[in-house]
Amino acid sequence: AQTVTQSQPEMSVQEAETVTLSCTYDTSESDYYLFWYKQPPSRQMILVIRQEAYKQQNATENRFSVNFQKAAKSFSLKISDSQLGDAAMYFCAYSSRGTYKYIFGTGTRLKVLA
């Protein structure tokens, strides 16, 4: 069975600094998708970034980028120039081709210090 592990329950970063959130996963599939979702307090959970496993190039979205290491089954999220609005719970998720089911990690709470 596939699993997703986020080993950092909580992280802090100074405003304008860079922070990296870790995510590892376990699967025997070769074709799958990985996601980072962000949930600000009491608000909608929104997609931050997604990565197709068949793509070697790491996905980027403005200040957000991933380090996708397929062989190591690692999918970390780097947030550059952190802003107060980045404070949220971040969830890493996995979905294999052929299923709509997402498998999530336990989440990392990110605090941004002014």
Place this chain on the structure above:
Amino acid sequence: EAGVTQFPSHSVIEKGQTVTLRCDPISGHDNLYWYRRVMGKEIKFLLHFVKESKQDESGMPNNRFLAERTGGTYSTLKVQPAELEDSGVYFCASSQDVGHTDTQYFGPGTRLTVL
């Protein structure tokens, strides 16, 4: 475009009572999903609707949980009777049916507390 909405945002009930959670997906999204996060743990899949049909309900914990999606629009998730272990945040998500590459859009969740 309105996002996925869920009602209520919070619900506190006594053990043995019944609670109904509602989810309104993004207009035009045929796929609707329910997930649950028990405190401190991962978000777990409960079930998946395509329009009004249940495609996958493998994550439903037991027969105290009943999900419906009448007319293929909004969905309800009823818990009857509620137990202490049902406490958690219930998320709803929706997606268009454009193949597996489609992204799921999540609602803010309903926080259920069973006392």
